Amino acid sequence: MEEKSDASGHVPVLLPEVLELLQPGRGGIFVDATLGLGGHAEALLDSGAEVRLVGIDRDPDALALAGERLARFGSRVSLVAGRHEDLAEILDGLGVARVDGVLADLGVSSMQLDRAERGFSFMRPGPLDMRMSRAGRSASDLVRDEDRDELERIFWEYGEEPMAGKIARLIVEKRKGAPIDTTDGLRSLVHAAVPRRPGKIDPATRVFQALRIATNQELTGLTRFLDDAIERLSLGSRLTVLSYHSLEDRIVKRTFARHTAVCTCPPSFPACVCARKRVMALVTRQPIRPSDEEVSKNPRSRSARLRAIERTGEG
Numbered sequence: 001m002e003e004k005s006d007a008s009g010h011v012p013v014l015l016p017e018v019l020e021l022l023q024p025g026r027g028g029i030f031v032d033a034t035l036g037l038g039g040h041a042e043a044l045l046d047s048g049a050e051v052r053l054v055g056i057d058r059d060p061d062a063l064a065l066a067g068e069r070l071a072r073f074g075s076r077v078s079l080v081a082g083r084h085e086d087l088a089e090i091l092d093g094l095g096v097a098r099v100d101g102v103l104a105d106l107g108v109s110s111m112q113l114d115r116a117e118r119g120f121s122f123m124r125p126g127p128l129d130m131r132m133s134r135a136g137r138s139a140s141d142l143v144r145d146e147d148r149d150e151l152e153r154i155f156w157e158y159g160e161e162p163m164a165g166k167i168a169r170l171i172v173e174k175r176k177g178a179p180i181d182t183t184d185g186l187r188s189l190v191h192a193a194v195p196r197r198p199g200k201i202d203p204a205t206r207v208f209q210a211l212r213i214a215t216n217q218e219l220t221g222l223t224r225f226l227d228d229a230i231e232r233l234s235l236g237s238r239l240t241v242l243s244y245h246s247l248e249d250r251i252v253k254r255t256f257a258r259h260t261a262v263c264t265c266p267p268s269f270p271a272c273v274c275a276r277k278r279v280m281a282l283v284t285r286q287p288i289r290p291s292d293e294e295v296s297k298n299p300r301s302r303s304a305r306l307r308a309i310e311r312t313g314e315g
């Protein structure tokens with residue numbers, strides 16, 4: 001299948017692989033828990049007239065754009081503004097007990113990165129905002145209010161930034177003089193703390209990723225979402241997750257491992273007392289990665305990892 005980009009140049013990542021895993025041609029109710037610009041969702045809906053889609057996104061701009069794109073599918077589509085970790089409540093609100101496939105394409109959309117006023121990209125001068133939902137504390141609020149230790153923790157834990165301490169110290173020193181509330185302002189500050197090296201990624205990359213994760217609390221609800229999505233799968237249906245950094249992928253991998261483990265008794269028990277039977281199976285032992293060809297056409301796909309799990313029994 002040829003991968004089509006939309007007006008914004010957005011290309012859905014690993015699209016043929018996602019469709020192969022979810023098999024929407026069977027029909028049924030599918031959830032796109034991170035609708036974005038609706039690229040994957042549109043392909044799911046195009047796969048068969050019997051496909052219904054519940055599309056969730058916390059970004060009102062994304063929801064509006066996806067709504068226009070998917071308008072031609074009429075009542076087959078239900079769009080919900082919300083967080084994927086509220087999946088159970090969202091499905092209950094729609095009167096949906098079981099679903100026939102779930103997709104989560106985690107992280108930030110190309111629209112969010114490309115719009116300077118959203119403040120996600122250090123390549124585009126704009127306000128240091130980064131709020132997906134456009135509500136709550138912005139990245140510049142965090143940079144203004146958090147103490148040195150917390151900023152260091154954010155850069156270290158969410159960006160795996162080796163110079164986290166130095167960057168946090170410099171922020172605390174510089175913000176006494178003037179607010180650090182623009183993307184270019186923060187980028188210059190990071191460059192002052194960590195020299196750029198030719199051929200290496202821009203040191204601002206890790207700091208911006210870390211701040212984005214902290215601003216949107218991206219990791220806190222992920223396990224809950226995965227557990228609830230698995231719970232709602234009908235027999236033979238799959239949850240597929242695309243993640244873009246090791247922190248997300250680790251959570252997906254561990255959650256899938258927990259659901260596919262047969263016995264949950266502590267290793268110290270001489271015999272199994274939980275008598276759990278296996279009701280979920282891993283579909284992807286190793287994550288699926290984009291081909292070199294896909295990465296060259298769509299560089300944003302380069303860090304993608306796709307994992308899937310299937311319901312094989314009830315219980």
Ligand SMILES: C[S@@+](CC[C@H](N)C(=O)[O-])C[C@H]1O[C@@H](n2cnc3c(N)ncnc32)[C@H](O)[C@@H]1O
Nearest residue numbers: 034036037038039040057058059083084105109
């Ligand atoms: C990578 S984009 C999805 C792109 C989409 N698959 C497409 O083809 O257009 C990720 C989207 O997930 C949304 N998102 C991130 N975290 C979310 C959460 N916890 N709940 C709901 N939406 C979330 C973002 O706002 C963004 O629009």
